[in-house]
Amino acid sequence: MNTIEPLIFELSRPGRRGFSLPAPDVPDVPDAGAGAEAGSAIDHSPGHAVGADTAVDPGPAAWLPAGRLRAEPPALPEVAEVDVVRHFTRLSQLNHAVDTGFYPLGSCTMKYSPRVNEDAARLPGFAGLHPHAPDDLAQGALQLMWELARYLAEIGGMDRVTLQPAAGAHGELVGMLVIRAYHEQRGERRGKVLVPDSAHGTNPATARMCGFDVVTVRSDDRGGVDLGDLERVLDGDVAALMLTNPNTLGLFDENIHLIARLVHDAGGLLYYDGANANAILGVSRPGDMGFDVVHFNLHKTFSTPHGGGGPGAGAVGVKPALAPFLPAPLVERAPDGRFFLQDNLPLSIGRVHAFHGNFAVLVRAYTYIRMLGPEGLRRVGENAVLNANYLLRRLWLPPADDLLPADRGGSPDDRADGDGEQGDPGPVRGGDDRDRRAGPHRAGEGPGRPLYDGGGAPGRGAGGAAPGAVLARRRR
Ligand SMILES: Cc1ncc(COP(=O)(O)O)c(C=O)c1O
Numbered sequence: 001m002n003t004i005e006p007l008i009f010e011l012s013r014p015g016r017r018g019f020s021l022p023a024p025d026v027p028d029v030p031d032a033g034a035g036a037e038a039g040s041a042i043d044h045s046p047g048h049a050v051g052a053d054t055a056v057d058p059g060p061a062a063w064l065p066a067g068r069l070r071a072e073p074p075a076l077p078e079v080a081e082v083d084v085v086r087h088f089t090r091l092s093q094l095n096h097a098v099d100t101g102f103y104p105l106g107s108c109t110m111k112y113s114p115r116v117n118e119d120a121a122r123l124p125g126f127a128g129l130h131p132h133a134p135d136d137l138a139q140g141a142l143q144l145m146w147e148l149a150r151y152l153a154e155i156g157g158m159d160r161v162t163l164q165p166a167a168g169a170h171g172e173l174v175g176m177l178v179i180r181a182y183h184e185q186r187g188e189r190r191g192k193v194l195v196p197d198s199a200h201g202t203n204p205a206t207a208r209m210c211g212f213d214v215v216t217v218r219s220d221d222r223g224g225v226d227l228g229d230l231e232r233v234l235d236g237d238v239a240a241l242m243l244t245n246p247n248t249l250g251l252f253d254e255n256i257h258l259i260a261r262l263v264h265d266a267g268g269l270l271y272y273d274g275a276n277a278n279a280i281l282g283v284s285r286p287g288d289m290g291f292d293v294v295h296f297n298l299h300k301t302f303s304t305p306h307g308g309g310g311p312g313a314g315a316v317g318v319k320p321a322l323a324p325f326l327p328a329p330l331v332e333r334a335p336d337g338r339f340f341l342q343d344n345l346p347l348s349i350g351r352v353h354a355f356h357g358n359f360a361v362l363v364r365a366y367t368y369i370r371m372l373g374p375e376g377l378r379r380v381g382e383n384a385v386l387n388a389n390y391l392l393r394r395l396w397l398p399p400a401d402d403l404l405p406a407d408r409g410g411s412p413d414d415r416a417d418g419d420g421e422q423g424d425p426g427p428v429r430g431g432d433d434r435d436r437r438a439g440p441h442r443a444g445e446g447p448g449r450p451l452y453d454g455g456g457a458p459g460r461g462a463g464g465a466a467p468g469a470v471l472a473r474r475r476r
Pocket of ligand 1: 168169202
C-alpha cells in the first residue's frame with residue numbers, strides 16, 4: 001500500500017453515524033439531567049435500585065460533582081459504518097501477515113503458524129476457562145498440559161518439563177536458576193557460565209542475571225566451539241555451558257558429544273538454547289547430544305504468530321537429576337487417571353508465572369504437534385535445513401566465502417580444508433540419527449504413541465558416543 005491511511009478523526013464528517021436504530025416504540029421519558037439538577041426526589045441511597053420506582057435513569061449528573069462533568073460532548077469521529085470497516089481493514093493490511101507473504105523477521109517467525117491452531121486456542125472450553133477453576137472442572141486443560149509436557153520431553157530427550165516460562169529468555173532464566181539450585185543442593189557454589197562467542201545475547205544476559213560470571217569461548221575455523229579454548233577455560237568453578245545447536249550462524253556443532261563429555265567431566269552441566277530447534281526436530285535430540293536442560297521457544301518451533309512481541313512460551317525440559325528444582329506446580333496424573341496440579345515440590349525454584357503460563361500458546365503448540373505427528377515433525381526439521389541452505393545459496397555473499405570451509409558455508413571453490421567439493425549442498429545441518437540412537441527414551445510412557453522409536457540407556461554424559469569416534473566422523 002502506497003498511501004498513508006488518514007486518522008479516523010480526519011475521515012469524520014458532521015452528522016455521519018455508524019448505526020441507525022429504529023424509532024422507539026415506547027414513550028419518551030423526561031430529561032434525567034434536568035431532574036437531578038433540580039434536586040430530584042429519586043432515592044440514590046445504597047441498596048435502593050434506581051429505576052425500581054421510576055423509569056428515569058438520573059444519569060451522571062446525579063452522581064458526579066458538577067466540576068467533573070463535561071460541558072460539551074466529546075469530539076468523537078462521526079463516520080459511517082463503511083468508513084469504519086474500510087478504515088480498520090486498510091490498517092490491518094498495513095501489517096505484514098502470513099496471509100500476504102513470507103515472514104521476514106528473525107527465527108521467531110520463520111515458520112508456519114497454521115490457522116487451525118488459532119481455532120483450537122479459541123475453543124470456548126479453553127479460551128473461557130477461568131484460571132482459578134478447580135482441578136475437577138479443568139481436566140481437559142490439565143490433560144493438554146500434561147500431554148504437551150510429555151511430548152516436549154520426548155522431542156528434547158528430557159525427563160520432566162515445565163510449561164510456565166513466557167518466552168525463550170524466560171526459559172533460559174528458569175533453566176539457569178534450576179542449574180544453580182542443583183549445584184547449591186550438592187553444596188557447590190560454582191561461579192562461572194561458559195558462553196560461545198556465537199551465542200545469542202540472551203544467553204550471557206541470563207547467566208549474569210543468575211549471578212554467574214560469563215566466560216566467552218571462542219569459535220573454531222569451522223564455526224563450532226573451539227575445543228582448545230573450551231579446555232583452557234574449563235575448571236571446577238564452571239556451573240554450565242550454554243549452547244545453541246545449530247548455533248546462531250546456522251552451524252551444527254560437530255563436536256557436541258565431545259563438548260558434553262568435557263563439560264560433564266569438569267562437573268558442569270549443559271544448557272541447550274532451543275531457539276533454533278526447528279533444524280533438529282525429529283532428527284536429533286538435545287538430551288541425546290548430552291544436554292541436561294533445554295528450553296523450547298514454543299512460539300518459534302511449534303507455531304503461534306509472534307513477531308512484534310508476544311505472546312510466547314519457553315517450556316523448559318530437564319534430565320531426572322534436575323527435575324526436583326523445576327517451578328511448581330507441575331501437572332501430574334493420579335493413579336485413577338485424574339489430572340491435578342502438584343504444588344508439593346520442596347526443592348522447586350518456585351513459581352515463575354501467574355497461573356500456568358501463556359495457556360493459549362500451549363494449546364497452539366499441542367495442536368501443531370498432534371497435527372504433524374512424528375513423521376511430520378521430522379519433515380519440518382528436514383525442510384528447515386533445506387530452506388536455510390536454499391536461502392544461503394540465494395544470498396551468497398562473496399566476502400563471506402573465506403570465513404568458513406566449503407562444507408560449512410564457504411565458497412564451493414574454497415579448497416582450504418582439503419576436500420571442499422564444488423556444489424556441496426551447504427552448511428546448515430540439523431544433526432543426524434547418531435544423536436537419536438544413543439540417548440534416553442521412554443517408549444510407551446507418552447500420552448499415546450511415542451513420537452520416536454529407539455532406545456538406549458538414560459544417563460548423563462555424551463550420549464554414549466566416544467569422543468574419538470565423533471572426531472573421526474568430522475568432515476575434514
Ligand atoms: C538463539 C536464541 N536464544 C534465545 C532467544 C530468546 O527468545 P525469546 O525472544 O522468546 O525470549 C532468541 C530469540 O530470538 C534466540 O534466537
